[in-house]
């Protein structure tokens with residue numbers, strides 16, 4: 001089912017993001033965790049695409065399996081880094097042949113070892129160009145999502161310019177946006193206010209990550225430029241080297257973050273699960289308890 005059709009009957013959606021497992025052991029672990037998450041009946045799940053197409057075949061195999069064997073509604077991420085325009089559109093045609101109806105279309109980060117982004121000589125320079133070309137070739141076959149950055153994309157010179165470029169993606173045919181992870185809800189609500197002022201009216205689904213470890217939060221914040229509130233860093237610091245306590249703090253923070261987002265009227269939540277089910281299942285079970293049942 002197209003995500004845009006789901007929006008017609010649901011005021012909010014919840015969804016999970018996965019990445020293709022790297023080897024056989026990871027694949028077994030993935031199956032166990034996806035099994036747990038399927039019980040929560042997500043509106044859709046998404047599968048990331050490796051930088052520069054590094055996991056292209058594993059990505060297509062996984063989206064094929066999830067879409068055609070599990071009954072889940074799948075959104076395939078696709079990044080145009082490293083592909084010519086023709087290769088990119090051929091890949092999209094292949095996703096169509098796998099019955100994929102939902103795409104998250106992205107430019108992508110530079111492949112490992114490369115510092116700045118450099119487009120393929122015959123490729124798309126920005127996500128908006130990819131989105132425009134997919135719409136031109138495939139019309140409305142797909143519901144199209146794009147990424148957005150409440151704290152500004154790291155390469156953008158300033159937030160206002162980033163929003164102008166985001167508007168290009170909307171005008172090119174984006175149906176909905178999913179945010180980069182963030183921890184401060186004010187940042188999200190201010191951002192959405194600025195998008196509305198700029199004439200962007202589509203759903204802006206917050207992307208949330210339950211922090212699982214100290215190294216993970218440091219890595220993500222460094223990569224995405226996301227600010228981590230002191231309330232969270234202080235608590236994590238107080239846990240010292242107690243990994244279980246750090247994960248508990250991360251889950252409790254995510255529960256409160258999601259509760260406050262839902263109370264603020266967000267159109268759903270997209271969970272960056274990192275292929276683990278424990279924290280996400282706990283967050284859902286907590287938020288679905290009767291006192292919160294109006295939210296889920």
Ligand SMILES: Cc1cc2nc3c(=O)[nH]c(=O)nc-3n(C[C@H](O)[C@H](O)[C@H](O)COP(=O)(O)OP(=O)(O)OC[C@H]3O[C@@H](n4cnc5c(N)ncnc54)[C@H](O)[C@@H]3O)c2cc1C
Pocket residue numbers: 047048049050051052077078079104105106107108109125126127128146147148149153154155156157161162165166168169178179180181207
């Ligand atoms: C929800 C979500 C899912 C993601 N999934 C993946 C994934 O599966 N695989 C992966 O590798 N990465 C993924 N990413 C990361 C993403 O690939 C990077 O953030 C990448 O650096 C930017 O991709 P984009 O599509 O947002 O790029 P763009 O929208 O092209 O923007 C990139 C930069 O270029 C600027 N820009 C855009 N258009 C123009 C223009 N015409 N002129 C000048 N500047 C311009 C923007 O302001 C921004 O600074 C995801 C990010 C998000 C938010």
